[in-house]
Amino acid sequence: MSGNVYIYILVMALVTYLIRMLPLALIRKEIKNKYIKSFLYYVPFVTLAVMVFPDILHSTSSIYSALIGFAVAIIAGYFGKSLIFVSAVSIISVFLSELIIF
């Protein structure tokens, strides 16, 4: 390590903040274009789906416990349970499956 850690931190914080801030600060009007509106409407679904899979398989110490947690989350999520509930049951199912099986 030879660079100045604080300059590194400043650079990364600045870049990350600007990326987040500029669209929020600059785009204030409601977008009227139907195509762009539709695009932005679909963005979170695709982004979150891509972030979940396959990364979820490597989020715990075993791919099998992750698969069990994934399945439990899908079932609970499908029935429209709250965020905290779905999150909690997937954590518990991973913990128990690692305790019992692996």
Place this chain on the structure above:
Amino acid sequence: MKNSLYLKGLKDGFPIFLGYFAVSFTFGISAVSSGLLPFQAVLISATNFTSAGQFAALSIISGSLSYFEMALTQFIINLRYCLMSSSLTQKFKKNMPVIHRFLIAFGNTDEVFAVCSLYPDKLSPSYCYGVISAALPGWVGGTLLGSLSGSLLPESVLSAFGIALYGMFIAIILPPARKNKFIAVLILISMILSMLISYLPYLKNISSGFRIIILTVLLAGIAAFIKPIEESEETK
């Protein structure tokens, strides 16, 4: 500040707190093992508030790469926030004071965005602050404890908490998919392509940040072309 909306945000943000705590705990451990002080690890988490970018930064700092490479890496990994902010800005009232936009921008992480963007109405800043007030202490606190003591929690508990954020994402995207088959198909295709890019030779060299950007632009673009939303759907 509307108290009830703030409290609702705080409540909805609680799974983020748990998930962040686990993820940033491991960040704290990695940061110290790559040569940073606990104070520096906490400073990174408190000023950046992002996961993938911070982990990537550790290897850049310990490898003494240039400041430019640091900026470029952060830009690529975090460019997805640009899409998220562009989407989120449409959820706010046009006349909302700009100071709220500056503050909320700092807290617009993947998870905060996920919770806020699917809020079934126009977004109030109070609600966003509630979600962020749950998320940020989890992120910073986990980093602090992880960097001070890597052996504070047993491995089995850390492993189980690793899935927390993903469980929450699933809980966010599935209920709308249940009502709207087009969204269900879109989610399924997103996951399949994401898996292909992650595992196929050559394609798997694409960083996770780029994978998210490429697939989001491509698939949300195609979806908008095939099935533009009707006016009534946008507030769902």
